[in-house]
Amino acid sequence: MAEEELFLEVARKTVGEDYLDVLNHLIKKGTEITDKDLAAEMNLKDNEVRKKLYVLQEYGFVTYRKVRDKETGWYVYYWKANVESLNEIILQRKREVLSKLKMRLEGDSSQIYYVCPNDGYKVDFDAAMEQDFKCPKCGTPFEVYDSDRFNSTLLTMIEKLGNEIENETKLLGNKSS
Numbered sequence: 001m002a003e004e005e006l007f008l009e010v011a012r013k014t015v016g017e018d019y020l021d022v023l024n025h026l027i028k029k030g031t032e033i034t035d036k037d038l039a040a041e042m043n044l045k046d047n048e049v050r051k052k053l054y055v056l057q058e059y060g061f062v063t064y065r066k067v068r069d070k071e072t073g074w075y076v077y078y079w080k081a082n083v084e085s086l087n088e089i090i091l092q093r094k095r096e097v098l099s100k101l102k103m104r105l106e107g108d109s110s111q112i113y114y115v116c117p118n119d120g121y122k123v124d125f126d127a128a129m130e131q132d133f134k135c136p137k138c139g140t141p142f143e144v145y146d147s148d149r150f151n152s153t154l155l156t157m158i159e160k161l162g163n164e165i166e167n168e169t170k171l172l173g174n175k176s177s
């Protein structure tokens with residue numbers, strides 16, 4: 001899955017190659033597991049696995065849940081890959097892009113032009129108002145100039161991104177509930 005590859009790639013760049021075996025194992029596992037069981041499954045020493053888990057945890061790539069063992073009184077740590085955190089990071093990035101696109105659309109819309117349908121005489125909003133929205137040459141009422149070609153591309157991008165964000169937000173909500 002591309003998402004998991006991206007997650008591993010981000011981890012590789014952040015903590016380095018040495019920690020990827022543990023992280024990769026947790027991703028493949030898909031469920032939480034104690035560090036002891038993880039070490040056993042990977043044929044590694046307990047403290048070696050624990051050391052890697054703590055570093056991965058520090059950077060948010062894994063999370064744990066601790067449960068006190070009623071008999072021994074010690075805490076048992078259950079670990080899992082925190083792939084959701086990456087989804088949240090990507091989603092946040094998309095939200096930022098969307099808000100920038102919306103700002104650009106608003107900026108573009110504020111620049112309204114009027115055109116005479118008869119002879120193509122084009123003026124900005126202020127000039128059109130001065131002429132009572134009629135062409136000074138022929139008296140034909142102005143029409144709003146269609147600058148929609150740029151706008152429609154922008155609108156399509158905004159719509160697409162908005163839908164993506166909505167769907168992914170729902171998905172994340174379902175996962176965490």
Ligand SMILES: [Zn+2]
Binds near residue numbers: 139
């Ligand atoms: Zn005209």
